[in-house]
Amino acid sequence: MMNNPLEVWQRGPIAEVPALLQPVAHALLQAREELKELFINFDDAWLWKRPANVASPAFHLQHLAGVLDRVFTYAKGLPLSDEQFQQLYDEDIAPQAGVTTMLLLERFYKQVDLAIAQLKQTDIDTLTEARGVGRQQLPSTVIGLLVHGAEHTMRHLGQLRVTVKIIEHQKNNIN
Numbered sequence: 001m002m003n004n005p006l007e008v009w010q011r012g013p014i015a016e017v018p019a020l021l022q023p024v025a026h027a028l029l030q031a032r033e034e035l036k037e038l039f040i041n042f043d044d045a046w047l048w049k050r051p052a053n054v055a056s057p058a059f060h061l062q063h064l065a066g067v068l069d070r071v072f073t074y075a076k077g078l079p080l081s082d083e084q085f086q087q088l089y090d091e092d093i094a095p096q097a098g099v100t101t102m103l104l105l106e107r108f109y110k111q112v113d114l115a116i117a118q119l120k121q122t123d124i125d126t127l128t129e130a131r132g133v134g135r136q137q138l139p140s141t142v143i144g145l146l147v148h149g150a151e152h153t154m155r156h157l158g159q160l161r162v163t164v165k166i167i168e169h170q171k172n173n174i175n
Helices: 019-038 057-075 082-091 101-119 142-174
Strands: 130-133 138-141
Touching: 019 057, 019 101, 019 142, 057 101, 057 130, 057 142, 082 142, 130 142, 138 142
Parallel strands: none
Antiparallel strands: 130 138
C-alpha cells in the first residue's frame, strides 16, 4: 500500500480508538489509502462511465461518503437531516456539473476523519444500545451500525476497484 507495505490493521492500534472499535477504524483508514492509490491517474471524463451497466465510479464515491455519514448518524441515535436525504437522492443522479474525482475523494476522506473522531468519542458501554435505522426504524445497535459502515465501505471499495480497472482497460484499448 502506498508508502507502507503493511495494511493499516498490521500497523497497530489507532490512538484513542477503543479496542473494540479498532477493526472499524482500520477498515476505514485502509479504504482511504486504497482509494487514494486507485485514483492516482484517473481521468474525470470517466467518472460517470458504467461499463456493463454497473454503478459508476462517481456513484460509488458518493455512496461511500454518504453511507458513512448516515450510519454513523444513526449510531449517535439521531435522525437524518434534510441535507443527508438530499445527498442520498443525489447519489443516483449522473452526471452532476462541477463534480470531480478529487472533490468526491476529499468528501470521503473528510467523512472518514469524522468517523474516526466519532469512534474515539464512542463510549464502549453504549455499543449494544438499540438504534433505529431509517424511516421504518429498523432494529440495530451502535456497534452494528459502526461495523456496517466499515463493511459496507469495503464492499463498495471492492466493486469500485473492479469498475475502475475495467474502465482503465477500455480506455487503454481505445487509445
